[in-house]
Amino acid sequence: MPVAIAIVVLVIGSIAFHWLSPWWQTPLAADWGSIDSALRITIAICAVVFVLLNLFLAYSLWRFRHRPGRRARFEPENAALEKGLTFWTAVGIAAMLAPGLVAWGRFVTIPKDAAVVEAVGQQWQWSFRFPGADRALGTAAVQYMTPENPLGLNPNDPFGRDDIIVEASELHLPVGEPVKMVLRSKDVLHDFYVPEFRAKMDLVPGMVTYFWMKPTRAGKYDILCAELCGSGHYVMRGSVIVESRKAFDAWLSGQQAFGQTITGAAPEVNAAAPAHVEGGPATGHGEQH
Structure with a gap:
């Protein structure tokens, strides 16, 4: 009892x-x-x-x-x-x-009109990359990673010259517009997670993963790593600011392009680049390694 x-x-x-x-x-x-x-x-x-x-x-x-005097009846099946x-x-x-x-x-069905943004995780910080005027991300690989090129962008790829690099852990997105998040890890397993967005995905070393979302409410939200990634896992945080298209464009115009970081010159624009990046594991006109 x-x-x-x-x-x-x-x-x-x-x-x-x-x-x-x-x-x-x-x-x-x-x-x-x-x-x-x-x-x-x-x-x-x-x-x-x-x-x-x-x-x-x-x-x-x-x-x-x-209870005294009562016996259980055996029923095997x-x-x-x-x-x-x-x-x-x-x-x-x-x-x-x-x-x-x-x-x-x-x-897993990416809208055709979705913009593309790359999030790169490393112990223990976030970095981001936006396509430039050609609207396509250039390729990247481990062998290109240097202190001056921490995301490993291919310096010989013309599609990457105008890519916009954001090394601060602050991501801006326009409200009401779909975006495909392309994810890479530089070291161990990470996970890109914004609780208010619900959608999340692992960053796997040697792979390119992705998901999509459409922010519907302006505001500032925390970016968390939802995968135990080492002793500093708890400090791997960032923020995403969802704002109007006008405010987003103003912020993006103040960021530096990859071509400027390696030459100090204005970025080249490849007019022949595709208008949209197709939904899938590739982040530009070629696959990343």
Whole structure:
């Protein structure tokens, strides 16, 4: 009996903690309400199963507790019960997976009008790169990394000469416009995560990963690394400022292009570059290594 009572108290306490908890999701600031919906459905299904199973366990402990003169009946299997449990388990799993699959389908389908921004992670800071007037990012590789070229851009690639480098951990984005985030790591696993955007993705050494989002609310938000990346993991923070197109253009015009950092001259513009970077792992007209 004490165990049954403790289980009931645990269930009631868990429900109360959920509804009375001050820790809720941050306000949504991107076009990813489908991720929130998938999460709420998962929590609701898990909560129902948690409550029913624990209350059934408490009832069983009370109903079939040991009493003098009563003996348990041995029943090695129950086909009807097993079929019912299998069916309802499958229904619950499908109900949890379906919303996530719908969200994932959108998550990996980059809009054709999405701008492209590269985020580069290293222990323990963020850097960013925007395409220049040719609207295409140049290639990059490890062998090109130097103190003067920390992102490893190919100095011989004309598509990268006008790329805009932002070494400060502050990213600006225009509100209401889709953007494809291309992600690279210079050392270990990192993860680019802005809680208000919901969308996130790992940065994997030797690979180029990506996701997309559309900021819907102006403001300043924290950029976090959501992957344990070493002793300084907790300080790997940045900020993203979502603002009007006019304010964004003014900020971007004040940043330095890669061509200026290596020659001190004005950046070259390749008019033959593609108008848009296609959705996929490549960040420009060629793949990164």
